Amino acid sequence: MSEGQTKGVTPAVKDSGWQLFRRAFAGDSEINYTEGSIGRVTFLLAVPMILEMAMESVFAVVDMFFVAGIGTEAVATVGLTEAVITLLYAVAIGLGMGTTALIARRIGEQNPAAAAEAATQAIWLGLFISLVVGVLGLYFAGDILQLMGADAMVLATGENYTRLMFGGSFTIVFLFLINAIFRGAGDATIAMRALILANCINIVLDPCFIYGLGPFPELGVTGAAVATNIGRGVGVIYGLYYLCGGGGRIRLHLANMVMRLSIMLRLIRISIGGIAQFLVATASWVFLMQIVADFGSAAVAGYTIAVRIVMFSMLPAWGLSNAAATLVGQNLGAKLPDRAETAVWYIARYNAVYMGLMAVVLLVFTRPIVQFFTIEPEVVEYAVQCLHIFAFGYIVWGFGMAIMQAFNGAGDTMTPTYINIFCFWMVQVPLAYVLALTLQMGPAGVFWAVFVSEVLAGIVSLAVFSRGKWKLRTV
Numbered sequence: 001m002s003e004g005q006t007k008g009v010t011p012a013v014k015d016s017g018w019q020l021f022r023r024a025f026a027g028d029s030e031i032n033y034t035e036g037s038i039g040r041v042t043f044l045l046a047v048p049m050i051l052e053m054a055m056e057s058v059f060a061v062v063d064m065f066f067v068a069g070i071g072t073e074a075v076a077t078v079g080l081t082e083a084v085i086t087l088l089y090a091v092a093i094g095l096g097m098g099t100t101a102l103i104a105r106r107i108g109e110q111n112p113a114a115a116a117e118a119a120t121q122a123i124w125l126g127l128f129i130s131l132v133v134g135v136l137g138l139y140f141a142g143d144i145l146q147l148m149g150a151d152a153m154v155l156a157t158g159e160n161y162t163r164l165m166f167g168g169s170f171t172i173v174f175l176f177l178i179n180a181i182f183r184g185a186g187d188a189t190i191a192m193r194a195l196i197l198a199n200c201i202n203i204v205l206d207p208c209f210i211y212g213l214g215p216f217p218e219l220g221v222t223g224a225a226v227a228t229n230i231g232r233g234v235g236v237i238y239g240l241y242y243l244c245g246g247g248g249r250i251r252l253h254l255a256n257m258v259m260r261l262s263i264m265l266r267l268i269r270i271s272i273g274g275i276a277q278f279l280v281a282t283a284s285w286v287f288l289m290q291i292v293a294d295f296g297s298a299a300v301a302g303y304t305i306a307v308r309i310v311m312f313s314m315l316p317a318w319g320l321s322n323a324a325a326t327l328v329g330q331n332l333g334a335k336l337p338d339r340a341e342t343a344v345w346y347i348a349r350y351n352a353v354y355m356g357l358m359a360v361v362l363l364v365f366t367r368p369i370v371q372f373f374t375i376e377p378e379v380v381e382y383a384v385q386c387l388h389i390f391a392f393g394y395i396v397w398g399f400g401m402a403i404m405q406a407f408n409g410a411g412d413t414m415t416p417t418y419i420n421i422f423c424f425w426m427v428q429v430p431l432a433y434v435l436a437l438t439l440q441m442g443p444a445g446v447f448w449a450v451f452v453s454e455v456l457a458g459i460v461s462l463a464v465f466s467r468g469k470w471k472l473r474t475v
Contacts (some may be wrong), residue, residue, distance in 0.1 A: 033335040049194035050319030055195035066206045074221040077158025094275025103184025103413040108333020121264040130170035137166015144316030162326040164225035171232035178239035185249040198235030272411025284424040299443045302382025321401045325409030337471040348402040355398030359391040400458030411475035428453035
C-alpha cells in the first residue's frame with residue numbers, strides 16, 4: 001500500500017517549497033497530522049521545532065557572551081549555577097516528554113477536552129516543582145555555589161545571580177511545559193514564537209541590566225538573571241495566552257483547573273523515564289569529562305568545543321526527531337499504528353541523510369570550524385580529532401535520535417532509558433576508562449568510546465523499535 005493509500009490518509013494539498021515554509025512558520029491549527037502526505041506534515045512540524053530548539057540554545061550563548069565582559073568571577077558564577085540548574089532542566093525536559101506523549105495521544109483520539117485536562121495536570125506539577133526549587137534556591141543560593149566549589153570572589157559577585165535564577169525557576173519549567181503542550185497538540189509554531197519572543201527580550205535587556213545602559217541600573221552579573229527571567233517570563237505569558245483561548249488546538253478554562261490524581265500519576269509515570277534519560281546521559285558526560293581532565297586543560301577545552309559544535313550541528317536532526325514524537329503520539333491515538341511507524345522510518349531516513357551531509361562537512365571543514373572558536377594549536381588538534389571520530393557515527397546517530405523520540409512519543413520513555421543505561425554506563429564509561437587510561441590512548445580513547453556507544457545505541461534502538469511493542473503502549 002502506498003503512502004497516499006494508507007488508512008486515514010487524504011490527498012495532500014500541493015504547495016511549493018516556499019509556500020510550505022511560510023505555512024510552517026505562520027502555523028495552521030487546522031492541519032490534521034494523522035492524514036495526508038507524511039513528508040508534508042513532517043516538514044510543517046519540523047521547521048518550527050528546529051527553530052524552537054535553536055532559540056533555546058541561544059539563551060545560554062547570549063548570557064555568556066555579555067557576562068564575559070564583566071570578568072572571570074561572573075563567568076564562573078554563570079557556569080556553576082547552570083551546572084546545578086541542569087538538574088532542573090532534566091525534570092522539566094522529562095515532564096515535557098510525558099506531557100507531549102499524553103497530549104498527542106488525546107489529540108489523535110479527537111478528544112481536545114481530555115488533552116486540556118492533561119495539560120492542566122502538567123501545569124499543576126510544574127507549579128509544585130517550581131515552588132520547591134524556587135524556595136530552596138532563594139534560601140540556599142550561597143550554599144549551592146559553595147557546594148560547587150565557588151571561591152570567596154565568586155560568592156561575593158554571584159550569590160544574587162544564583163538566587164534570582166533559582167527563584168525564577170518557574171519561568172524555565174513553565175516555558176518547557178507549555179511548549180511541550182503545544183508540540184503534542186501540533187501547534188509547534190506557537191512554541192517557536194514564544195521562544196523567539198523570549199530571546200529577543202533577553203538579547204535587548206541583557207546589556208541594559210548588566211552594564212546599566214540608559215535608564216537601566218547597572219547590576220553586573222545579576223542583571224543577566226533579571227533579563228533572562230523577564231524574557232522567559234514574557235514567553236510563558238505568551239504561551240498561556242494561547243492556551244487560554246488565543247487560537248491554539250488546546251484551550252484551558254476554569255473548569256479544567258481541577259486536580260485529577262489519576263491523570264497526574266499517569267503523567268508522572270511517563271515522565272520519570274524522560275527525566276532518567278536526561279540524567280543518565282548527563283551523568284555519563286560528567287564522568288567522561290573527568291577522564292579527559294586527566295590529560296590537561298587543552299584536552300578539556302578541545303573536547304568541550306567539539307561537543308558544542310556537535311550539538312549545534314544536530315539541531316535540525318533534533319527538530320525532526322521531535323516531529324517524530326508528535327506524529328507517533330497522534331497517529332497511535334487515531335488508531336493508525338502503521339502510519340505512525342511509516343512516519344518514523346520516513347523521519348529516520350531524513351535524519352540519516354542530513355547527518356551524513358553534516359559528517360562530510362565536519363570531515364572536510366573541521367579545522368576552519370574549530371578555529372572559529374579558538375586558535376590555540378593544542379586545543380584545535382584535540383577538537384579536530386574528536387570531531388573526525390564523531391563524524392563517522394553521524395548517520396547511525398541520526399537514525400537513533402529519531403527512534404528514541406518515537407518511543408517517547410508513544411509514551412514508552414523507559415525503553416530509551418534502559419538503552420541509555422546499557423550503552424552509556426555499561427559500555428561508554430568503562431570503555432573510555434580502558435582505552436584512555438589503561439591502554440594509554442589519551443583523550444582519543446574517550447572519543448572512540450563515545451563513537452562506539454552512540455553507534456551501539458542507534459543499532460539497539462533500531463532492533464527494539466522493529467519489534468513493534470511500542471505500538472501497543474497505552475497512555
